[in-house]
Amino acid sequence: MIHASELRLDVVAAVVVPTVAAVLLLALTGGVWHRLRRVARTLLVVVSAVAVLAAAAAGANLLGGFFPTVGSLIGSSPDPGEGSVADIGPDGAGLDAAMPLVAARSAQGLGSTLHMTLHGAVSGIDRDADVYLPPGYTEHPRARFPVVEWLPGFPGEPREVAALFTVPDVLDAAIAAHRIPPVVLVVPDINGEPRFGHDQECVDAQHGAADDTYLTTDLVDWTTRHLRVRPDRGAWALAGWSSGGYCAMNLALRHPRTYPLAVS
Numbered sequence: 315m316i317h318a319s320e321l322r323l324d325v326v327a328a329v330v331v332p333t334v335a336a337v338l339l340l341a342l343t344g345g346v347w348h349r350l351r352r353v354a355r356t357l358l359v360v361v362s363a364v365a366v367l368a369a370a371a372a373g374a375n376l377l378g379g380f381f382p383t384v385g386s387l388i389g390s391s392p393d394p395g396e397g398s399v400a401d402i403g404p405d406g407a408g409l410d411a412a413m414p415l416v417a418a419r420s421a422q423g424l425g426s427t428l429h430m431t432l433h434g435a436v437s438g439i440d441r442d443a444d445v446y447l448p449p450g451y452t453e454h455p456r457a458r459f460p461v462v463e464w465l466p467g468f469p470g471e472p473r474e475v476a477a478l479f480t481v482p483d484v485l486d487a488a489i490a491a492h493r494i495p496p497v498v499l500v501v502p503d504i505n506g507e508p509r510f511g512h513d514q515e516c517v518d519a520q521h522g523a524a525d526d527t528y529l530t531t532d533l534v535d536w537t538t539r540h541l542r543v544r545p546d547r548g549a550w551a552l553a554g555w556s557s558g559g560y561c562a563m564n565l566a567l568r569h570p571r572t573y574p575l576a577v578s
Contacts, residue, residue, distance in 0.1 A: 321384040324478075329372045336365035379478055380469060387469075394442045395429035397476030402430045406445070406540050417452040425449055425486050427476045432502070434532030437524040441506050443533070444472040445541070446482050446499035448489055458542050460549040463533065463573075464501045467556025468513040472501040498543050502533050504561060516561035529561075530569050553577040 322328065339362040347355065374380075381387040395401045400415055402408040409428070416426040425448045432443045448459065464481070466474055475481045481499070488494045504525065505512050518524040538545050552562035552573045559578030566576035 322382065323372070323375055323384060323387065324379060324382045326376070329369070329376050332365060332369040332372050336362065336369045339365045379474070380467075382474070382478055394471065394473055395444075396473045397478075397482075398427040398429035398444055398473070400426070400428050402428045402445075404431050405433055405536065406430045409540060413452060416447050420447075420449045420452050423449050423486065423490055425451075425482050425489070427482045429472070432533065432536060434524075434528040435535070436531050437528035439506070439523055439525070439528040439532070441503040441528070442472050443503060444476060444499075444501040445537075446476075446485065446501070447541075448496035448498065449486065450489075450496045451498075451542070455542075458544045458549075459496055459498045460551070461498045461500060461537060461543045462551045462553055463529070463562075464499055465504050465516070465529070465552065465554030465558030465561045466501065467554065467558045468505060470556075470558065471503055475501045498537070498541055500533060500537055502529055504529065504558060513557060515557065516565060526565065526568070530565055530572060534572060547571060547574055551575040551577065 339358070343358050343362050346358075350358065399419065400408075400412040402412050406428075408430075412426070412428055416428075419426045425446050428445045428447065430443055430445065431440060433440045450457070451459070464475060466472065485494075485497070485499065489496050504516055505514050506523070514523060514525050516525045516529060518526045534550075537543055543549065550573050552566050553576070554560075554562040555578075562576045563578050566573040
């Protein structure tokens with residue numbers, strides 16, 4: 315049985331098929347219009363309009379990379395850790411066990427993206443998160459690193475940062491070229507499941523999820539307690555794209571004592 319996560323939406327065929335269907339339906343509508351009664355005409359127009367919208371949405375998705383699979387669209391992905399090199403479990407309980415792998419990759423000049431599920435003690439939220447540890451993290455046990463909290467856009471998730479946009483590879487190259495210092499990257503899930511129609515804009519909602527608290531308190535607390543990062547204000551930054559970029563700017567304005575820098 316094929317899982318929804320195996321049905322790709324980021325391929326040309328996912329655009330060609332609905333586009334051809336839309337063209338055929340439009341041609342059919344014009345060809346048989348005069349033979350149909352009002353109800354049949356209405357149904358055909360509605361179906362044709364849906365086909366045109368589906369083709370346009372498929373094209374926008376291919377260009378923007380919003381939903382790589384049907385599973386990501388409906389929030390049924392079986393592998394939220396895709397793109398990471400190890401799963402460190404609930405609240406990073408397996409972090410120490412992953413250190414030999416991190417050290418081996420670091421010796422090759424590679425960072426390591428680790429996947430976990432993080433329970434927010436203050437917000438009460440449980441969500442996936444990825445952590446990128448840079449090359450040199452294990453070689454310099456007394457060093458403390460700056461942090462970038464990277465916010466995916468809607469309807470994004472942490473794994474797209476590594477699996478789709480290859481951000482860890484970009485960081486490895488930038489660190490190797492000395493364009494940036496080694497930096498820890500923390501990538502939280504800003505909205506949770508289900509992805510579709512679930513854009514919460516990173517605020518503490520009335521009678522809803524405390525997303526702001528999760529991102530600026532729970533995530534920061536976990537990172538400073540479990541990773542060798544600098545706790546001072548000058549060492550933290552927020553970054554993101556699309557709605558994640560909006561969240562980065564908004565959260566930095568609301569929490570200037572934590573984040574001196576935001577990038578959208």
